[in-house]
Amino acid sequence: MLQNTSVTRLTGTKGALAGRAALVIIAAAGLGAAVLAPPASAANRVASSPGDLPPSASPDRSLPVIKGWVRGGYRIEIDKEQVPAGRYKMIVRDRTNHHNFHFTGPGRVDETTTVYGKGRYVWRLDLKRGVYTAVCDPHSSFMHVSLDVT
Numbered sequence: 165m166l167q168n169t170s171v172t173r174l175t176g177t178k179g180a181l182a183g184r185a186a187l188v189i190i191a192a193a194g195l196g197a198a199v200l201a202p203p204a205s206a207a208n209r210v211a212s213s214p215g216d217l218p219p220s221a222s223p224d225r226s227l228p229v230i231k232g233w234v235r236g237g238y239r240i241e242i243d244k245e246q247v248p249a250g251r252y253k254m255i256v257r258d259r260t261n262h263h264n265f266h267f268t269g270p271g272r273v274d275e276t277t278t279v280y281g282k283g284r285y286v287w288r289l290d291l292k293r294g295v296y297t298a299v300c301d302p303h304s305s306f307m308h309v310s311l312d313v314t
């Protein structure tokens with residue numbers, strides 16, 4: 165059934181919120197979509213014109229995700245050891261006020277969180293073959309982790 169397929173796809177990629185939006189659209193369709201306009205946020209999502217985007221610009225939500233963390237106890241982590249080359253969305257959580265997560269590697273990739281601050285960072289990266297490294301700059305001799313891109 166077409167509607168179920170749509171719900172599954174949105175829920176799988178974007179989480180519960182998108183799933184809820186999809187359900188609203190379907191409910192509206194059942195009541196007569198010609199009369200009931202979908203909520204503004206859903207309308208924006210549906211109405212964004214694909215014609216404006218070059219073919220290479222895939223929607224952000226379709227990018228595979230790599231997660232990284234830096235946290236107390238001098239821990240710096242990446243959720244994967246190896247990935248194929250390509251475009252990724254890297255989501256990094258810096259949970260401390262005295263460490264950072266500084267990610268560098270081929271293709272002049274050079275992204276960092278702040279040492280004296282916390283935060284959630286999202287970087288869209290084009291990873292090339294080679295070894296990428298995340299370090300905490302003040303403690304780089306022992307706070308480091310690598311990611312192999314093949």
Ligand SMILES: [Cu+2]
Nearest residue numbers: 262263300303
């Ligand atoms: Cu540190």
